[in-house]
Structure formats: structure tokens, C-alpha cells
Amino acid sequence: MVDVPQWLIIILALVYAPIIGLFLMGIERKLSARFQGRIGPPLFQPYYDLMKLFSKEALVLNRVQILYAYLHLAFMMVTVVLLVLGQDLLLVLFAHAFSTICLILGGMCVRSPYSRIGSHRKIMQMVAYEPIMILMVIGIYINQGSFMGRDVFLLGKPMLLTLPLIFVAFVVAGMIKLDKSPFDVATSHHAHQELVKGITIEYSGPFLGIIELTFAYEVFVIFGVMACFWTTNLWAGLGLALAGYGTMILVDNLTARLTTNWMVRYMWSIPLVLALSNLIWIYK
Amino acid sequence: MNKAIIVTALVAGPVLWGVVAGLSKPAKMRNAFVILGSFFTIIAGLLALKGGRFTFSPGPWEAGLSFALELATILAILGVAIRIRSRPILYLAALQLAVALAGHIIGTGTGGVLEPVFILDALSMVLVLVISLVGPVIVLFAIGYMEQHAHHAPPTAAGERRFFFIMLAFLGAMNGLVLANSLQWLASFWEITTLCSFFLIGYDGTDESRANAQRALLINTFGGLALTVGSFWCITHGTDTLTGLKAAQLVIPMAFLCLAALTKSAQVPFQSWLLGAMVAPTPVSALLHSATMVKAGSYLVLRLAPAFRGTDLMVVLALTGAFTFAAASFLAIVQSNAKKVLAYSTISNLGLIVACAGIDSPLAYAAAVMILIYHAVSKGLLFLCVGTIEQSIGSRDIEDMGGIMYKMPFTTVVALLGMVSMLLPPFGMLLSKWMAIEASINMPVVMFLIVVGSAFSVLFWAKWLGRIQTVSFHPRYTLEPLSPFMRASLFILAVGVLVLGFGSIILYRDILRPMVTGIFQRIPVGVSEWSIFRADSEFAFWPFIVIPGVFLILAIISSLRIRREQVRLPYLAGENVDMKDWSVDGDVLSYSFRTFRDRFEPAWSSSQYMRSSVNEAKIVPWLNMVAFLLILAMFGKIHLL
Amino acid sequence: MKALARSPWICHYNCNSCNGCDIELLACLTPLYDVERFGVINVGNPKHADILVVTGSVNHRNARVLKNIYDQVPKPNVVVALGVCTSSGGIFAGCYNILGGIDKVIPVDVFVVGCPPKPEAMIDGFAKAIGLLDAKAKGLSTPLAEKPRICMVPTVRPEAEAPVSSEKA
Numbered sequence A: 001m002v003d004v005p006q007w008l009i010i011i012l013a014l015v016y017a018p019i020i021g022l023f024l025m026g027i028e029r030k031l032s033a034r035f036q037g038r039i040g041p042p043l044f045q046p047y048y049d050l051m052k053l054f055s056k057e058a059l060v061l062n063r064v065q066i067l068y069a070y071l072h073l074a075f076m077m078v079t080v081v082l083l084v085l086g087q088d089l090l091l092v093l094f095a096h097a098f099s100t101i102c103l104i105l106g107g108m109c110v111r112s113p114y115s116r117i118g119s120h121r122k123i124m125q126m127v128a129y130e131p132i133m134i135l136m137v138i139g140i141y142i143n144q145g146s147f148m149g150r151d152v153f154l155l156g157k158p159m160l161l162t163l164p165l166i167f168v169a170f171v172v173a174g175m176i177k178l179d180k181s182p183f184d185v186a187t188s189h190h191a192h193q194e195l196v197k198g199i200t201i202e203y204s205g206p207f208l209g210i211i212e213l214t215f216a217y218e219v220f221v222i223f224g225v226m227a228c229f230w231t232t233n234l235w236a237g238l239g240l241a242l243a244g245y246g247t248m249i250l251v252d253n254l255t256a257r258l259t260t261n262w263m264v265r266y267m268w269s270i271p272l273v274l275a276l277s278n279l280i281w282i283y284k
Numbered sequence B: 001m002n003k004a005i006i007v008t009a010l011v012a013g014p015v016l017w018g019v020v021a022g023l024s025k026p027a028k029m030r031n032a033f034v035i036l037g038s039f040f041t042i043i044a045g046l047l048a049l050k051g052g053r054f055t056f057s058p059g060p061w062e063a064g065l066s067f068a069l070e071l072a073t074i075l076a077i078l079g080v081a082i083r084i085r086s087r088p089i090l091y092l093a094a095l096q097l098a099v100a101l102a103g104h105i106i107g108t109g110t111g112g113v114l115e116p117v118f119i120l121d122a123l124s125m126v127l128v129l130v131i132s133l134v135g136p137v138i139v140l141f142a143i144g145y146m147e148q149h150a151h152h153a154p155p156t157a158a159g160e161r162r163f164f165f166i167m168l169a170f171l172g173a174m175n176g177l178v179l180a181n182s183l184q185w186l187a188s189f190w191e192i193t194t195l196c197s198f199f200l201i202g203y204d205g206t207d208e209s210r211a212n213a214q215r216a217l218l219i220n221t222f223g224g225l226a227l228t229v230g231s232f233w234c235i236t237h238g239t240d241t242l243t244g245l246k247a248a249q250l251v252i253p254m255a256f257l258c259l260a261a262l263t264k265s266a267q268v269p270f271q272s273w274l275l276g277a278m279v280a281p282t283p284v285s286a287l288l289h290s291a292t293m294v295k296a297g298s299y300l301v302l303r304l305a306p307a308f309r310g311t312d313l314m315v316v317l318a319l320t321g322a323f324t325f326a327a328a329s330f331l332a333i334v335q336s337n338a339k340k341v342l343a344y345s346t347i348s349n350l351g352l353i354v355a356c357a358g359i360d361s362p363l364a365y366a367a368a369v370m371i372l373i374y375h376a377v378s379k380g381l382l383f384l385c386v387g388t389i390e391q392s393i394g395s396r397d398i399e400d401m402g403g404i405m406y407k408m409p410f411t412t413v414v415a416l417l418g419m420v421s422m423l424l425p426p427f428g429m430l431l432s433k434w435m436a437i438e439a440s441i442n443m444p445v446v447m448f449l450i451v452v453g454s455a456f457s458v459l460f461w462a463k464w465l466g467r468i469q470t471v472s473f474h475p476r477y478t479l480e481p482l483s484p485f486m487r488a489s490l491f492i493l494a495v496g497v498l499v500l501g502f503g504s505i506i507l508y509r510d511i512l513r514p515m516v517t518g519i520f521q522r523i524p525v526g527v528s529e530w531s532i533f534r535a536d537s538e539f540a541f542w543p544f545i546v547i548p549g550v551f552l553i554l555a556i557i558s559s560l561r562i563r564r565e566q567v568r569l570p571y572l573a574g575e576n577v578d579m580k581d582w583s584v585d586g587d588v589l590s591y592s593f594r595t596f597r598d599r600f601e602p603a604w605s606s607s608q609y610m611r612s613s614v615n616e617a618k619i620v621p622w623l624n625m626v627a628f629l630l631i632l633a634m635f636g637k638i639h640l641l
Numbered sequence C: 001m002k003a004l005a006r007s008p009w010i011c012h013y014n015c016n017s018c019n020g021c022d023i024e025l026l027a028c029l030t031p032l033y034d035v036e037r038f039g040v041i042n043v044g045n046p047k048h049a050d051i052l053v054v055t056g057s058v059n060h061r062n063a064r065v066l067k068n069i070y071d072q073v074p075k076p077n078v079v080v081a082l083g084v085c086t087s088s089g090g091i092f093a094g095c096y097n098i099l100g101g102i103d104k105v106i107p108v109d110v111f112v113v114g115c116p117p118k119p120e121a122m123i124d125g126f127a128k129a130i131g132l133l134d135a136k137a138k139g140l141s142t143p144l145a146e147k148p149r150i151c152m153v154p155t156v157r158p159e160a161e162a163p164v165s166s167e168k169a
């Protein structure tokens, strides 16, 4: 392999991750529209949305919320950087969690009931999916004997073969992360009327743009992790990730939003049991 | 002699200053002595750091002195028990007295190597630094706090003279406790800290505080009894020092000492005394939770842990600690009382320390020491902040803390810093939790409990953080008036949190790792045990600092560029009440909306406490039961049951 | 074309409407008309919107609310008024509580006539609004809309014609 300097990888990742993420979001909008019998927006609609948001006037409630919007993005960038550098996966998970925590705090620091309710629902979402994420990291550890992300590539055989149930659980957890139905209780790209945009309600203009940008990074992260389940062949990995992403979109269109309590109960039963049984299976 | 001076300065110094301060009647003079005593303690701690490690045996007369001290403290407890008419404490103390006397009469016998009486090694050094750097800052805070407190303290409150005497004496006793190698000295200092905490918790003299002080005394006397039994066992096996005990690898007395440690560090099922301790004035809680008292327990576990590697005791200890960590974090979610949240968080962190000590890996051990340091500083800071806030807004309920960012920006920012340091990188708590999780990979149950506990702790910190920083837009902030002592000590601790936070990886790599390698010296440590955690060598640390740092600066710039015209009211379906006056915090008006008949209602949503699905009173007995069974298992495993 | 014109998010405020316009507006989002082709999203929150779509007439109680919501839409923004109610009060004109069209409270950029307007007319209105957005994004000044001549007002009480300032409300 060519020896690419670390800083170059980081810059490339930081530049290309949101581009890829936005493209995936465009595919999703198009696909969802097709599922609903519509033509849908252009493929590059998410780019336009983002550019528009950055050109709008910023309305704020206080100064603190700005801080958290930026930190939300910063920690998501850290996540991406650590992931592409193949760093310790537990740390990646922490960085990812901090990004979400910053969003939650941003929603809580304003005196808006909608936004606070959104924040609390986001907290419950974290409670629902974090165990799955950590079980996934443990599974990877048992699989390869280290926490380092780059060791996944040294394994020589696809992770999916040993961790199939964890992959399924991860797809479900990813749906929560990407705010897909039936788990989109905190905020959603569709539920504009019911949730009044939940946690992001008091952000507008460029600050909403920052949050959308972060979402693009997040799509990239989830997509990338799914692709890493098949490391031996690039196309197979991409196919796997696309299949997982497609499933998310399909389920998003098929189901209705359910309650927070249902979500926590569901996640702590079926996907958690799936992940645990996978762990028990590979544990010697 | 140099060593003698250092030991005397650390142990007797604070006590003597406390006596002087306690004897001086005029408040000004007393404060001056308290300040001098605090600085003296800090200097003593720094001297100890400079002096480096040593072992010290004063001479043959020390045994008599320590025995006299132990007898005196046990008798004092007996006296207290008689005065407060508590039979259980009386019985426990009497039993302890009998065991201690029996141990003295039997004696270790002759022969055997003479072990040093006081040891200042790396672990003691860490503790001495924590006690004598954080402790005095809290005492300084107390000067300002108690002036305020005197105005609304109940008439039954004990005098401030006694208060400051005990606070300073506490520091001395704690220093003695961590320096002592002889079990007799250990036991006497142990009992002194128990007594001190009893007096401090009962300071206000109300019915509630007296009852809680009594409970603290009861539980800690039980722990003291366990300690005495453990040392009695050691004496019958020919040693009366910690080093001797470790060399002989006597598991049974170690289990007793661990039991004592569990009571002192308020692990489930012994947590109730620490929760009750919050009735005391806030500096007392800060001292008990951060620098002293509870740290004595975790210190003892850490001191003993390398000696019982590989035994079943270790596994059970790890389980007990991890269980406490998860259970206490869980219970903290349902609390809205700020001090109670902090208390549960202390208990959970101590549980994590115990769990790490039990994980049987140098990595986890390093994590434990790290948690001990970071927890002491951050928790001390947080308690002081809550005390300040409580004096200002008259409530310690988290839900009442919205908007204090404007009323008291200094305290709020410091409190935010403290909370963030418990949660986010680059502060050390995160690093140590990470280390703990990675080290526990071979103990799935422990790992699961730690992971679950961490998730819960994120939850309750996030709720509190969210409430405390809720604020409306204000063009200008003005610092709140605060007693100079309080402001100075908050400032010192905040700087400490920052410095330690940014130095966390350096601290781990350059200080803790060599130290722990030294502690685990006698037992071969495989390279692999360190290599799970490759943070120090391969960790790309700079993105973690640089990216959030850059964005922090960007955020500050763009938030300063916000003009008044850009500020809007929250979306309340258009029914907002107009914001008229920007200079006042429009707590009520600007966040109200119009309901029918043009009434104004404030827009309000409380945090989630899950009280509908979690009933603390019902759950606690079950948790206690599980923990009790775990402790029984501890004794079962060593074939004592 | 500026990005703003490619992604016009609308926020819909029902200002005393009979719901006819609202239903027709939602019809625009259905597969038949699918305004999302132009990037239009119907958001529920003025703070995220670019186009404020108002239906119905203004009465004494909701004038304040309308003004408030308009203030919460970040600039550059465009106001589209749907239906004749928004221009004159429509079939409600002359009621004891009606002030008249929404142009008495907020500046209106596009009037779409009809009772209710057909989705085609609405899409036409949105196209106009998008053109105005583009112009506003480029920093040009745009004229306010002419009030449509169609008027369904049988009788107008004189006091209802008085302009209302937001302070008074």
C-alpha cells in the first residue's frame, strides 16, 4: 500500500465525507418519493438545501446554542477522522456519543418546550441504541482480538460471516441514529408538523445548516461502518452498505412513528438479544 | 530529621492549626489561622512531593502511642454512643474495643522483619497530594460559606470554632491514614475520620442531621470493627503492617479490610450514610465526597489489590464495584435534588474505582488511580458550586436552576466546567472510563455493568447540564458578588480541573503508567496487558483537541457577532408574549404564551425523571439485597462461610 | 439561480381560513402535483421556512400571531397569500371580528386568487415566489404584490378597514 500522510487522509475524509453523505441523502429523497409514487426532488437537492441554509439569516434565542451546534459538528468530524485513521473503536463510539450529547444540550439550552421535549427523546434514543453499538464493538474485539479499527482490514475474511446478527442489530440502531421511522421521535426529516422539528426547532439559517452538515457526516459514518462488514472486496462492501441503507429507507416508508417507550423496550429486547446471541456464538 | 518533619507536618500540622483556630474566639483571628493552616497543609503536601518516597519508623515508642490513640478514639466513640443513646453503636464499639485489646495483648510475637511504620510511596503520594491540595481549598471556601451559613443556620448549630477545628483535623487524619503502614496507626486514623465525619454531619444539630450523623457513625463503626477484626487476624498470623499482610498474602484479613473499605467508600448496600451526609453544610459534603473520607475506602482497596491478584476475592470485588457503579448511576437518574445527584455520582465513581481494582489488570489499576484524582477535583468543585448556587437561589433542586447563567455567570460557568469534566474529552474521567472498559474485556459481566453505568451517568449529567445552561439572550453579563474566599477557591479548583483535563494523557503516560508498573513489580506483567490500550502510543490525540478547539473558537466568534436584531423568541405557535425589556431576565414574561382569555402561562417543560416507571424507595431494598449477597459471596469465596 | 431559489421551504399558517385552501395546499404535495420536484418542503416551523404561506383572513385575535410568526421567518423570505380571504377577507369579510386581508399586518409578495385556488394556481404562485426569492437572494429589491381585483366582499364595515399596527394588537 502507498504510504499516504496522515494529514492528507484526514483532509480528504473531512472534505469527501459530507459530499458522499449528502449524495446518499439525495438518493434517499429520490427513492422515498418513488416509493410514494412521486417524482421527487433532484438528486442534488440536499446540496441546495445546505447551501441555502448557509445563505440565510441566522435567528437565535441565545448564544449558548451556537456553541453546541459547532461542537456537534466538531465531534462528528472527530468521529470521522478517528474512523478513517482506523483508531480505537470504543473511542470512535465515545466521540460519536459526544456529538449527539452536544446536539441534546443545544436543544436543552433554549427555553422552548418543543426543543426540550425533542432533547429528552434524543436522550432516550441514545439509551436505546448505545448498548447495541457497544456490543458491536465488543463483537469486533472478540473477532479480531483488538479494539483498533484498522485491524478489521487485517482479518482476511469479511466480518459479516462471523457477526451477521450484530450487523442486523446495527442496521436497526442506525435507523435510530438517522432518525428513520418508526424511531424518529426526536426529530425527523418528514415529521415537520407533528414534532415541529423537535430538537432542531430553534436553530435556523447557518446553524441549522451546521446540523444538516453534521447529519451528512453521520450518514457517511453509518454507511461506512456497514461497508466495513465486508472488507475483502470493495464492491461487496458497497453493496452490503447499500442494501442496509436501502432497508432503512424501505422501513422508513413502510412504518409509522411509534412512541419513545416502545422504542426503548423494542431495542432492549429484539436487537439486543440478537447482538448478545451473536456474541455468545463467537465467544469461544 | 527530614522524614520526621514531613510526616509530622502532614499529619500533626493541620490538627495543630485546627486547635489554634478552634481556640481563637474573634472571627477575624480564627479566619487568619484557618487560612494559615490551609496554606501550611498545601506546603506540606508540596514538600512531600519534593521529598520523594520514603519509609519512616519513628522508634519503638510509636506502638504505644498508636495504641493509645486507637483506644482513645474507640473510647470516644463509646462515649458518643452513650451520649446519643444508641445501643447498636455502643455494642459495635465495645466489640471493637475488645478485639483491639485482645490483639494488643497477643501481640505479633517476636521475630519477623521489622516493617516500616509509615510509607510514602507512589500511591500514598497521590492521595497525600489530593488531600493536601484539594482539602485546604475546600476549607478556604468554607470560611466564606460559613459566614453566610451563620445567618440562616438553625439555632442548634454547633459553633464555627469547632467546625474549623474538625475540618482541619480531618485533613491531618486523612494524611495519616494514607501514610500509615502499621495497621494500628491505620485503625486509629480510620476511627478519627469516622468521628470527624460524625461531628461534621451533625453540625446543624437539627433532628434530621443528628439522625443522619448517627447513621453515618453506625455504618462506619461497623466498618471499623471489620478493620479491627482484620488486623486482629493479621496479628495472630505474625504481622501487624500492610506490607507484611501483602507479603504473607493472607486473604481472609484482606477480605475484612475490603469490607471496611466498602463501608467507608459508601458502596451499595452501605450507601445510605453518604446520602444522609448531604444535610451538612456544603463544604462538609465537598470534603467528604472529594478529598477525604470516601477516598479512604478506595485507597485501602487500591493498596491491597495487587496483593490478592488471581484470587476469587478479586472477582467478587470487581462485581461489587461494577454493580455499585451501575446501580448508583441508575438511581441518580430519578433524582432532581442536586446534592443527591452528586452523592449518587460519587458512589458510582467509587464503585468504578473498586471495580477497577478488582479487574486484576495494571491498566484498570491505572484507571482507578486516575478516577480517584479526577473525581476528587471535579466533585469538590461541583459541590462547592451547588453550595454557592443554593445560597443564592435558595433551592438545591435542579429544576430551579434554569436561568442562573445570567444571575450568577461565574459560578455557573465553573459548574458547567465541572460537569463537563465528568463527561467529555479531553478530561480524564472519560479516558479512565475508556481504560476501564477496555481492561474489563475479559470479565463480560463487569464490562456490561460498567457500560450500562456509563450510559446512565451520561443521562443524568446531560439533564443537569441542559437545565443549568438554559438562558435567554442577554447583551451583557455581570459577575455576581461573591465572598472572595468562595470565588478564589472555585477559581483554583476550576483551574485545577482544566490543567488536569488537558494533561490527562500526559498524566497517564508519564506518571501513572510507570507508577502502576512499579506497583505491579513483583508480579510479572505481560506486555499484552498494556497493549490492549494503545492510546498512548498510537492514539491520534491531536484531532481530538484541534477539531473541537477550532470549532470552539469559531463558535465564540460567531456568537459574539450575534446582534440583538437576530434574537427571537422561541416558537410557541406565534402566541408569544412580546419581549419588552432586554435588560431584565424576562424569565416569566418573555417565555410566556397567551392562553385563552389572554392569560399568560409560562412555557415550561420539566426534565425527564422517569418517576412513573422507577420508584426509588422500592428499588433500593432490592439493590441492597443483591449487593449484600455479593458481599456474602466475597466471604463465601474465601471459605469463611 | 441561487441555492435559495432551489430549495424553498414553506411554512403554512392557517389564519382564520375555512380549511378549503389548506386542503388544496396539501394536495400540492401529493403525487399528482408533487411540488417537492422544486425542492419545496412543507416545514412546520417558521424558523426553518423561506416562504410563509398564509390562508384565511385576519381577525382581531390572530393579527398579533401572524405578525409574530412572520417575524420568526429568517430573511430573505417571501410571503404567499392563498385564496381571496387573504386579500380582502373573502366570505368572512364583514364579520364583526374580521380586519380584512393579511396585507394589513404583513407585507405580501404574491397573492394567489381563487376560493380555494387550484393546485395549478398555487404552483404558479410558488413559481413566482421562487423568482422573488432568487431576486431577494441576489439583493435586489422587489415590489410588493398588487392586491387582486377580485373581491367577494358584499359590504365592508368602515371600522374593519382601519389599518392595524402590531403594537396596538
Ligand code: SF4
Residues within 6 Å of the ligand: C016, C017, C018, C019, C020, C021, C022, C055, C056, C082, C083, C084, C085, C086, C090, C091, C114, C115, C116, C117
Ligand atoms: S379563500 Fe375560500 S377556500 Fe380559501 S380560506 Fe377563504 S373561503 Fe376558504
